Amino acid sequence: MKTSRQRKLHGRGVAIGIRPTIDGRRNGVREALEEKTMMLARNVAKLISESLRTIYGDPVECVIADTTIGGLAEAADCDAKFVKAGVCGVLTVTPSWCYPTETMDMDPLLPKAVWGFNGTERPGAVYLAGLTSAHDQKGLPIFKLYSRNIQDLTDNSIPSEIQEQILSFARCAVALGIMRGKSYLSMGGVSMGIASSIVDSDFLQSYLGMKHQHVDMSEFTRRINREIYDREEYLRALDWVEKNCGEMKDPNPEEKSETAEQKAENWKTVIKMALIAKDLMVGNPALGKAGHLEEAAGHNAIAAGFQGQRHWTDFMPTGDFMESVLNSGFDWNGLRQPYVLATENDSLNALSMLFGHLLTGTAQVFADVRSFWSAESIERITGQLPEGEGKDGFIYLTNSGAAALDGCGASEKEGKPCIKPFWELTEEETEKYLESTKWGSAKLWTFRGGGFSSSFETRGGMPMTMIRLNLVKNLGPVLQMAEGYSISLPEPIHQKVVQRTDPTWPRTFFVPRVTGDGAFRDIYTVMKKWGSNHCALCYGHVGSDLITLASMLRIPVNMHNVPDINIFRPSYWDACGTTATEEADFRACSRLGPLYGSRI
Numbered sequence: 001m002k003t004s005r006q007r008k009l010h011g012r013g014v015a016i017g018i019r020p021t022i023d024g025r026r027n028g029v030r031e032a033l034e035e036k037t038m039m040l041a042r043n044v045a046k047l048i049s050e051s052l053r054t055i056y057g058d059p060v061e062c063v064i065a066d067t068t069i070g071g072l073a074e075a076a077d078c079d080a081k082f083v084k085a086g087v088c089g090v091l092t093v094t095p096s097w098c099y100p101t102e103t104m105d106m107d108p109l110l111p112k113a114v115w116g117f118n119g120t121e122r123p124g125a126v127y128l129a130g131l132t133s134a135h136d137q138k139g140l141p142i143f144k145l146y147s148r149n150i151q152d153l154t155d156n157s158i159p160s161e162i163q164e165q166i167l168s169f170a171r172c173a174v175a176l177g178i179m180r181g182k183s184y185l186s187m188g189g190v191s192m193g194i195a196s197s198i199v200d201s202d203f204l205q206s207y208l209g210m211k212h213q214h215v216d217m218s219e220f221t222r223r224i225n226r227e228i229y230d231r232e233e234y235l236r237a238l239d240w241v242e243k244n245c246g247e248m249k250d251p252n253p254e255e256k257s258e259t260a261e262q263k264a265e266n267w268k269t270v271i272k273m274a275l276i277a278k279d280l281m282v283g284n285p286a287l288g289k290a291g292h293l294e295e296a297a298g299h300n301a302i303a304a305g306f307q308g309q310r311h312w313t314d315f316m317p318t319g320d321f322m323e324s325v326l327n328s329g330f331d332w333n334g335l336r337q338p339y340v341l342a343t344e345n346d347s348l349n350a351l352s353m354l355f356g357h358l359l360t361g362t363a364q365v366f367a368d369v370r371s372f373w374s375a376e377s378i379e380r381i382t383g384q385l386p387e388g389e390g391k392d393g394f395i396y397l398t399n400s401g402a403a404a405l406d407g408c409g410a411s412e413k414e415g416k417p418c419i420k421p422f423w424e425l426t427e428e429e430t431e432k433y434l435e436s437t438k439w440g441s442a443k444l445w446t447f448r449g450g451g452f453s454s455s456f457e458t459r460g461g462m463p464m465t466m467i468r469l470n471l472v473k474n475l476g477p478v479l480q481m482a483e484g485y486s487i488s489l490p491e492p493i494h495q496k497v498v499q500r501t502d503p504t505w506p507r508t509f510f511v512p513r514v515t516g517d518g519a520f521r522d523i524y525t526v527m528k529k530w531g532s533n534h535c536a537l538c539y540g541h542v543g544s545d546l547i548t549l550a551s552m553l554r555i556p557v558n559m560h561n562v563p564d565i566n567i568f569r570p571s572y573w574d575a576c577g578t579t580a581t582e583e584a585d586f587r588a589c590s591r592l593g594p595l596y597g598s599r600i
Contacts, residue, residue: 008056009282010300013086014177015061016170018045019078019105021098021127024070033096037068039156040093040117047158048170055337055361057423060174063087071102079105088180089173091115091166092131095124095153100134109209109596111176111552113143113169115162119151132571139592141551141570143169168568172549175358176595178302180209184347185281185299188217188307191344196532197305199347200471206594207477207553208351213299217312220276228295229275230286233333237271240332248438248455251504258450263441266450270321274331277306277322278339303354305345309447318442318451319343320401327353327404329363329422330430337422338363343402349534352467355479356538359545361421363404365458365537367397367508369466370501372527382496389460389487393523394509396497397466397537401440401453403506407537408436409459409486417459419539440504458508460488465538466510467546469555470531476594479550480559482526483541484512508537513561520561529559544568554589558582 020041023029045062052060063085065078082090090105095117105112112135116128128146135142145166147159158166184204190197201212223229245267250257258266279287283298306312306319313319325331326339340357342350343366353364374393379385386393409417410432411425420429439452466482487509489497498507512526519529543562550557551569564581572592577584 009182009302011181012088012177013061014054014088014174015063015085016045016048016173017078017082017085017087017090018062018064019090019092020065020068021092021094021103022068022070023096023098024102030068030070034068036095036153036156037093040095040115041065043156043158044091044093044115044166047163047166051167052170052174053361053421053423054174055178055358057337057361057421060170069098069103071099075103075105079107086177088177089113089170091169093117094127095119096127097123098127098131100127100131104131104134106140108140111143111169111173112140113145113166115145115166117151118147118149119153136572136575139572141572141592143568144571165568168545168548171359171545172552175355175549176209176552178358179354181211182302183211183213183300184350185301185304186212186214186307186345186347187220187277187280187304188312188345191307191309191346194344194346196348196471196534197307197345199345203471203477206596207555209596210302213301215280215299217307219280220273223276223295224269224272228287228292229272229279230284233286234272234275237275237332238268241267241271244434245439245452247452248440248504250441251502252441252444256444258441258444262450266317266452270317270451273317273319274322274325277304277341278326280304281339303340303342303350305342305347305350307345309344313447313449313451316449318400318447318449318453320442320451320453321439323366323402324405324454327363327366327402328433329404329406329420329425330433335422335425335430337361338404338406340364342366343399346534348469348471348532349536352469352536355469355546355549356465356467356536356542359542359549360538360540361423362419362539363406365397365403365407365506365508366399367403367535367537368399368533369527369530369535370396370398372396372524373497374524378493381500382493384490384493386493389485389511390489390509392511394487394511395523395527396501397508397510397535398501398505400502401442401455401505403454405433405437405454405456407458407506407508408433408456409462410436417462419462443502443504453504454506455504456506457488457494458486458506460486460509462486462539463541464508464510465540465542465546466512467536467538468530468532468534477555478531478558479546479555480531480557481543481546481562482512482520482559483543483561484510487511510537515561519559551585551588552595554592554594556586556589
């Protein structure tokens with residue numbers, strides 16, 4: 001199966017800048033440190049480039065200053081190089097004492113980190129403390145990388161704990177860089193009174209450096225009627241659907257079901273909707289060749305939402321197929337980066353999905369946080385007492401057929417189900433995704449225009465993280481997350497649970513990791529404290545990186561179950577308190593204000 005490289009979005013590049021700083025004193029001091037300092041910089045760059053990829057599948061680029069930085073002139077030369085290279089995060093490394101205010105990076109928009117080599121021969125760790133103090137004093141947060149054990153000066157290795165922190169910092173800095181200057185595209189307006197589909201343009205600009213673009217859903221009708229889409233791709237997609245998208249039993253009463261001819265027409269429509277949605281997001285050169293130059297440009301959208309209900313779905317097929325396929329890591333063109341497209345134009349869930357995607361490169365699952373099933377409820381309704389990982393109940397995550405097909409978990413890593421970034425997928429795995437998914441006709445009493453929902457069950461045993469960004473009056477944005485695992489239910493329990501909702505929808509049975517305290521006292525409390533009816537479901541336990549990313553954006557985290565030892569924030573947060581870290585997080589974000597504020 002070929003890999004179809006998705007058209008990259010417009011904007012500045014993304015690279016990690018490495019600043020090798022040095023003691024500027026000549027006549028023996030600086031000269032003795034040059035080789036060691038540059039070696040540390042090269043090793044850090046090698047670690048990042050060999051370990052991390054962007055969401056496009058490319059290795060993360062690193063840019064090293066042309067010389068070591070011993071003073072203001074060399075710092076300025078480094079700044080100029082980084083601007084030209086599109087650096088989105090700055091990592092300073094040194095084995096020695098340097099002059100903090102003369103060597104520091106002052107760009108207020110770039111996240112920063114410093115690794116001061118912990119050796120006794122030279123005081124790199126002393127510079128780390130001095131530079132951190134300077135940054136905190138000036139209100140320029142910096143991540144402090146300090147190894148647990150002393151290293152010899154001849155040792156150029158990177159300790160394991162420093163490696164983890166470097167990669168976390170770089171992942172999050174690249175995520176910021178990719179978001180900056182891109183747009184969120186509203187396709188339609190407010191869906192069924194859902195507040196988060198009232199898109200907050202000021203929030204997008206101030207906190208994420210993003211823009212808000214908007215098109216009416218009538219744009220879909222215009223492009224369908226006037227055939228403004230890639231017609232060759234449409235025929236290819238139609239053939240792919242006919243071969244791979246099998247329908248399940250129609251849930252509608254026979255006398256009210258659509259005819260085979262009506263369903264065939266609906267399939268044609270939903271395929272065209274998928275083509276149009278991605279053209280609206282990222283553009284399409286094929287449209288330009290057909291004379292549609294304006295449409296060919298797209299809206300440079302890194303994330304989008306489709307309103308659907310009810311102004312569209314009362315007379316047209318649902319957006320479920322469009323959303324399922326675009327959110328997946330493949331389609332009729334082959335393997336490709338997943339798009340981020342939210343149901344019901346829920347912009348905050350789209351951004352939650354975007355955070356997960358930027359940090360992992362994987363497809364994200366959009367879901368309703370539907371219900372908590374207690375052990376007592378399971379026994380009462382099914383006649384069976386749950387066992388194993390679901391013995392204390394579970395949270396039922398489902399949505400009207402709009403989840404990424406990767407969410408079925410048909411891929412495997414080391415014999416366990418997983419979701420892979422598209423560059424690791426194989427054709428055999430995508431075939432399993434398609435085999436695991438059936439397409440159910442929409443229930444016509446709810447979705448009067450018809451359409452098709454993806455129906456699959458997420459395999460149990462996958463580490464996953466629920467994510468949700470919320471906006472709160474007089475508080476601003478807050479982020480919440482819950483690490484846990486997907487579980488499989490015994491068939492008798494599974495059938496009764498699913499039939500009470502909708503068997504034509506995808507479903508994930510999720511058990512968060514509970515701690516016995518606070519919001520994670522038990523599963524019921526997690527459900528009760530969740531801030532919305534929607535969540536983004538990301539493969540893996542990514543809570544630590546989400547916390548790091550949130551600190552870069554100045555968004556406080558109001559609910560998480562990440563162990564304290566894994567929390568990585570700038571030193572400014574320590575100045576706001578070291579015991580009640582949640583309160584310190586709110587204080588730090590409030591004092592610093594949004595990353596971009598009015599500066600863009």
